[in-house]
Amino acid sequence: MKRVFPDVWVFGYAGALVLVVSVLLGGGCQSNPVSSAETVEQRAFAVLGLYQIVVEEAGIAVGDTTIPVGTRRAIQEAVREAQPVRRQLSVAYLEYVTIRGELAAGETTEARVVIVAQQLERWVERLEPIVRGLVTSLGG
Amino acid sequence: MNAAIQLLIGAVSSLLRVRGQGDISGILDQGLAFWRRGVSGRAGILALNEQIKAMVAEGRDPTADERVAQDEAIEAAEAAVLAAEPE
Numbered sequence: 001m002k003r004v005f006p007d008v009w010v011f012g013y014a015g016a017l018v019l020v021v022s023v024l025l026g027g028g029c030q031s032n033p034v035s036s037a038e039t040v041e042q043r044a045f046a047v048l049g050l051y052q053i054v055v056e057e058a059g060i061a062v063g064d065t066t067i068p069v070g071t072r073r074a075i076q077e078a079v080r081e082a083q084p085v086r087r088q089l090s091v092a093y094l095e096y097v098t099i100r101g102e103l104a105a106g107e108t109t110e111a112r113v114v115i116v117a118q119q120l121e122r123w124v125e126r127l128e129p130i131v132r133g134l135v136t137s138l139g140g
Numbered sequence: 141m142n143a144a145i146q147l148l149i150g151a152v153s154s155l156l157r158v159r160g161q162g163d164i165s166g167i168l169d170q171g172l173a174f175w176r177r178g179v180s181g182r183a184g185i186l187a188l189n190e191q192i193k194a195m196v197a198e199g200r201d202p203t204a205d206e207r208v209a210q211d212e213a214i215e216a217a218e219a220a221v222l223a224a225e226p227e
Contacts, residue, residue, distance in 0.1 A: 031185060031186055031189045032189065033185065033188045033189040033191075033192045036189055036192040036193045036196060037192050037195075037196070038196050039201055041201035041202060042192055042195055042196065042201060042202070045192070045195075045201075045202040045206070045207070045210065046188065046192050048210055048211075048214060049188040049191075049192075049210060050185070050188065051214065052210060052213050052214045052217055053181055053184040053185060053188065054181070055214065055217040055218055055221060056181075056184070056213075056217045056220075057181045058217075058221050059217055059220040059221045059224070062221055062224040062226055063224055069226050069227060072224075072226035073226045075221075076221055076222065076224060076226060079218060079221045079222065080222060083218055083222075086214065086218075090211060090214075093207070097204075097207070
């Protein structure tokens with residue numbers, strides 16, 4: 001898949017300054033939902049939640065005429081490229097929940113749950129760098 | 141700029157570069173430049189974090205209602221971005 005934005009993180013002094021301020025205000029690095037999550041379901045929910053927030057902000061950026069049209073098109077394209085992976089994660093998530101329900105009902109085995117949990121974890125790991133790339137691209 | 145502040149900023153920046161490589165924990169840090177645009181994204185992250193921490197404290201996973209609400213919000217957000225005409 002062609003990448004619109006490089007995965008290189010360019011973190012400027014301004015960003016670092018904002019971080020310092022946020023740490024001083026008590027927010028800082030303890031505010032990462034994925035780090036807070038403990039189960040695979042919670043991690044999936046957290047990554048999807050981050051994706052949701054980033055895409056909502058991307059929607060604002062795409063409609064912001066003060067941003068160059070090329071940049072707005074690139075943001076739109078980045079979301080277009082991310083969408084299939086997000087959908088696969090959503091499908092894997094639903095499958096995991098379904099199979100776990102079947103286990104509770106005694107209709108499947110623990111081994112099957114382990115397999116779908118591993119699949120879900122893999123899709124979480126695939127969406128994570130994409131979300132990071134979106135954040136980086138939006139941060140410009 | 142005060143030299144001590146410059147030193148602190150440099151140290152934090154270096155630390156975050158390390159944390160940001162191949163580790164999801166870098167997401168929030170990387171998003172800071174973007175969040176300068178407004179507080180909505182950061183507020184959303186904080187709310188999500190509180191939601192996850194509450195789940196952990198209660199020893200539960202997301203409910204069906206929470207999953208459906210999230211899924212609908214994602215679909216709507218994606219549709220809004222993709223339907224926009226940047227020109």
